[in-house]
Amino acid sequence: xxxxxxxxxxxxRNAQLTHIKADPTIWCILTLADRAKPLIxxxxxxxxxxxxxxxxxxxxxxxxxxxxxxxxxxxxNLIALEEPALDPANAGSGTHHRSSLAxxxxxxxxxxDFVAAAASYLNGEVLQGRVRRLxxxxxxxxxxxxxxxxxxxxxxxxxxxxxxDLAGQSVNEIQAALALP
Numbered sequence: 001x002x003x004x005x006x007x008x009x010x011x012x013r014n015a016q017l018t019h020i021k022a023d024p025t026i027w028c029i030l031t032l033a034d035r036a037k038p039l040i041x042x043x044x045x046x047x048x049x050x051x052x053x054x055x056x057x058x059x060x061x062x063x064x065x066x067x068x069x070x071x072x073x074x075x076x077n078l079i080a081l082e083e084p085a086l087d088p089a090n091a092g093s094g095t096h097h098r099s100s101l102a103x104x105x106x107x108x109x110x111x112x113d114f115v116a117a118a119a120s121y122l123n124g125e126v127l128q129g130r131v132r133r134l135x136x137x138x139x140x141x142x143x144x145x146x147x148x149x150x151x152x153x154x155x156x157x158x159x160x161x162x163x164x165d166l167a168g169q170s171v172n173e174i175q176a177a178l179a180l181p
Contacts, residue, residue, distance in 0.1 A: 049074045050178055054133040054159060055081075057122055058174060059142050060167035061111025064118040067171070076175045084121050088113035115142045119149035126154045134158050137177065139165035 050056070050069050056078060058065040064086060071077030088110065115138075125131040134154065138146055140163045150158070166174050 048160065048178060050076055050135060050159070051133055054135055055125075055131045056135045056137065056174065056178070057118070058167050058169075059115060059118050059136065059138040059146060060165055061108075061114055061139075061142055063167045064114075064121070065167060067174070076178055078171050078175055080171065086114065086117040086121055088117040111142070112145055115145040116149050119146045123149070123151040123154050126157055127151065132157060135160045135162070135178065137162045137164060137166050137174065139163065139167075 050071075050073075052069055052072055054069045056067040056069065058067070064084065066081040066083070067078035068081055069076055070079050122131070122134065122136075126134070131154075134157050136143065136146060136158065138161075143161060143163045147161075162177060164177055166177055
């Protein structure tokens with residue numbers, strides 16, 4: 001069995017690593033060109049190495065938590081950054097689907113708007129040079145909404161996306177999700 005086949009088995013801790021950008025320090029199967037294809041689960045045999053100074057964004061429909069890795073590779077030491085003030089002003093994909101059938105409740109619309117505002121904030125941080133490398137952790141629905149709003153410059157700096165709802169979890173649990181068994 002090939003190493004690639006061994007890797008395509010799943011990701012622990014109820015998370016799915018859905019995308020890894022090609023990087024010599026990270027096991028990878030998918031590239032940016034593969035994003036249009038159905039995403040697969042990836043299980044690495046070693047820890048995913050998150051480079052020093054990488055920003056980790058943990059997002060759900062109500063919260064954006066930001067961390068910067070201050071650990072020296074291969075160790076993680078996530079330091080919380082100040083939560084940004086976001087202005088979710090009807091920017092989500094829900095603005096295109098205001099019928100009750102497409103989005104049955106206002107809560108979902110407000111979550112889409114918040115996630116779009118979070119993507120806009122992250123885009124701005126990347127474009128202003130304050131984020132050189134980024135890992136995004138979000139529940140599957142929010143991750144899909146984020147992708148709709150990512151700027152190409154952000155996509156180039158994106159090391160990994162993990163679809164797991166960790167916005168309400170402790171820093172230790174977030175670090176555990178980033179450290180593969």
